[in-house]
Amino acid sequence: MAPRTYEKLGPTGAAASTHHLGTSTALTVLARGGNAFDAAVAAGFVLQVVEPHLCGPGGEVPVVFSTAADPRPRVLCGQGVAPAAATIDHYRAEGCTIVPGTGLLAATVPGAWDAWLTLLRDHGTWELADVLAPALGYAAGGFPLVPRIPDTIATVAEHFRTHWPSSAAQWLPDGGIPRRSHRLPVLAATWERLLGEAQGPSREARLDAARAAWSRGFVAEEVDRFCRTPVRDETGQDHAGVLTADDLAGWSATYEDALVVDAGAGWQVAKCGPWSQGPALAQTLRLLDGTDLTYADGIATADTVHVTAEAAKLAFADREAWYGDSAPVPMADLLGEDYTAARRRLIGELACRELRPGAPGGRDPRLAALATDHDRPIGKGTEGPGTGEPTVARLGEGAATGEPAPSEPSLTRQGVARGDTVHIDVVDAAGNMVSATPSGGWLQSSPVIPELGFCLGTRAQMFWLEEGLASSLVPGRRPRTTLSPSLGLRDGEPRVAFGTPGGDQQDQWQLCFLLAHTRAGLDLQAAIDAPAWHTTSFPASFAPRGWEPAGLVVESRLGADTVDELARRGHRVTDAGPWALGRLSAVGRGDDGLLAAAADRRSGVGSAAAL
Template sequence: MALPSYDRIGPRGAVSSTHHLGTAAAAAVLADGGNAFDAAVACGFVLQVVEPHLCGPGGELPAVFVTAADPTPQVLCAQGVAPAAATTERLRAEGCAIVPGTGLLPATVPGAWDGWLTLLRDHGTRELADVLGPALGYAEHGFPLVPRVPVTIGAVAEHFRAHWPSSAETWLPGGRVPAAGEILRLPTLAATWRRLLDEAVGATREARIDAARDAWYRGFVAEEIERFCATPVHDGTGTAHTGLLTADDLDRWSAHYEPAVLTDAGRGWSVAKCGPWSQGPVLAQQLALLGDPQLPGGVATAETVHAAAEAAKLAFADREAWYGDSPGAASGDLLDDLLAPAYAAQRRSLIGPESDGTLRPGSPGGRTPVLGAYAATPGAGRGTGTEGPGSGEPTVARDGATRGDTVHVDVVDAAGNMVSVTPSGGWLQSSPTIPALGFCLGTRGQMFWLEDGLSSSLVPGRMPRTTLSPSLALRDGEPAVAFGTPGGDQQDQWQLCFLLALVYGGFAPESLLQGAIDAPTWHSTAFPASFAPRGWEPHGLVVESRLGADTLAYLRRRGHDVTDAGPWALGRMCAAGRFPAPGGIALHAAVDPRSGVGGAIAV
């Protein structure tokens, strides 16, 4: 019998993240009087060091947040764009059918540094040196490797030795794969951060932060990135190519703010998400497709899982046809039509008693959907030469066998600040380490299509349609919970499982978040993947065995190709919230036990 689990609850602040050292750094900032944004930035930098297979300084991030002064959910978009030289013609001329998952060709402008510093400048209170200090200390003096890091390094060790010597020097101490628990140091990254701090000079805190931003995007970091991209690098195509990023690409880009997408989640709850340049509206569409679920017999019943899986297929088919950074996809009219009750009702009528194995995008507002030939073909990614070690396949498998291609952090404070951030990219296994800087570039460009005329076709200066998808939940209009998870295409499906349990699960107030996180989880794989080689399985459904043998048998009878991932296998959910309590407001944090390395602390 499972022991009862409870939220961590405190009066001053609460934080949850995918690594306990990041959580500890954030909690220390909160305990010292910093606000939620100070704490989130400190955590984010630590995660770049201690989970290098999941995020890095060369990656990107989206954030959803509210401030103590303004409870209206806002989004910070720090997803970098495609270089000016990145065209479909250029990559097709390089022999690519899809954008490769590794190397330099898929690199977009690194957005994480500007994103974190923009949040700190505009909404934090601390100096950059203060919030960067914990991460800098781990990089200089060492940090223990969690088990998944050596496994990841081991999978690409021969690739490093043969093709990426700078990565071999960084991640293979003494030429060998390090062991779990071994202390590893990143002195070159530490030196880069110290130089950035040295250049953070100005009369005010804000000016000093802006000077550090300039040193990255208009200074020595941009210059080194351009210099490194001029050298051919072996990538997922099986051959070597130079990169496309230049210093001018970095100079022209900066993070930006935009309104969040808000949708009803039932029983007085609503959810704030990023726009359709992310997959965020997929969660909103799934909720709309499920309508007001009666959930007969409980949240995780066979009927609920079947309906949710079919709703996911329809929502993700719409993602494939409509989401992206193209002018049409980014328009408010399209999003309004995708989330319109009448459209949801029409799409809901397509959910039948049997698993459907086709890709069925809809026609919001009467528009005609367009799918690329590659996306429309199940299994198109097989045999493309893009699979295998060093290929750039994310470290989360579609069947949940390995977890996480990303990190996540949620923070709330007593003043009412609340922020949810899902940083990713710059993985140690996806692009070679830049020798002069100590980090590697991201490969988010693999989410573009090389077929022209699609909502997410590769176009210079546009953002790839990212899977990164942080969330805020509001209760009766008041910001209540920041939540999210790593997991690529699975993020908004695992979040749906969490949200259904949160809203309908009936957990006691003291275990509301932890109970929802611990609930059984599932996800569909019946839509085109965002990562190379980008295949899909028409009836694929991955579940946790805690759903029960009868439920799995029911789902198979309904035509689902069910993969039992094990009892505790899917997701790395994090959550932090603010709830009324006798005498005031209590701040809650909870974290997924599935990974074994996350941490939740309230102070």
């Protein structure tokens, strides 16, 4: 057990993120009189520079927030849509059975720039130049490389040299792998040019001009031009993209009401809608309503781990059958009392090995044909499917951390290193609270656009190439993203903003944190530090989309007796090590008015601070 650390407290503001430079940027903005929105946007741009293997300018960002003037949680959707030419027929004609996880075919409209500037325009107070200055300074002057960045570049270096020369030019200076620091001068020049376009009679008008320079100006033109040339992707073939300037011009970030559900003990949780996986946490919490969840010295018991994992399986099976943006989602039925009670009765004493979506409102569930096939690799953080016998496997050092790990050798030959995500939480003294989970545009997933200095995202890999599903590939629709920021409310008042990277595990690790905080009574830092777990017994969102029946990944700090008991109950347990799961961060407001911040210690990169 590592020495106890404590949440950071202060009266003026608090921030936490997956990288210490993101956190320090946010805190500096707060110290200089900016509000939580100014701070979150500034930190978001910094993370695009200092964690380029986890997010980038060509990616996306969903945000859940509340304001000092209105405590009702709202969502800003910065998830771009599928291009107009992204049809199932086109991808099948290109020889694809699933959307490739790398290259240009997986690109959706990049949403982060428009979302961040929309948030800044409507709820911030600073000028774009002031908010962008820290990130611009790091891009132009240099930034330190966390260990995972050189590791990621090394995994795809030969692919860069052979197939993606623009990425080699940016990430392999003088042909070698950067180890200590790096600069992104082309990206800096792009931002400088966007700032030059930010002209107008008011702050709002200047921000809208910068948005237009991206979506209808030189950025859109360069994206369009670059996507016309075929590039190598993980299929081993060269494919051109289908994203055009018209696609960028036709999209902008949008606001919507948050989905709010009761979380027990007087708490509610606010999530994004079913175009994300966020409602899976909502459904899991509903399934656990009335369940006696036990802890011993702040550590979950085997009973608690078992029942939460089984509830998550049911929620994520519903995610697979019902969530998406390509067909109506019966969210009210999925959260309804009768439906939830019937699903709750399916939770038994032994681990279930089946994928069991429900029939909300009497509708028949439908799964993609490949979703029921668990004989493909799962991806990072788990071992492959086994024989079905309860066992305890052990992951290698550093696995399942939420950082990208080198993929299976068969995939790495095509230049694949799975990407991940970052997270930011900020709260200020006025009462503004922000939770954002930026991702996409990973340096390793798509070639750099040489005139812009960044690459496009690959979020379209979450669509299915099968007609009639809620998550089928449909032009103009959003992929069902794993990105899932959260707000926690107590008796209707926003109290905690939290989230984590981790793909399909995001809402499961958030569940571990939330229960430790609200049920076990741990403060924010102790709740983040508490041993975590997640199930892998449902189809993964990322190519190659495999899953492991009864799979359960745990941190060994749960205790040997607990791990053995979970195996006895039929879970195929993988021991990830003592400190391996999640990169959570959180901020909150206490009863005494003090603001708190906490961040994961597992990665050694995240940080939290208050003032």
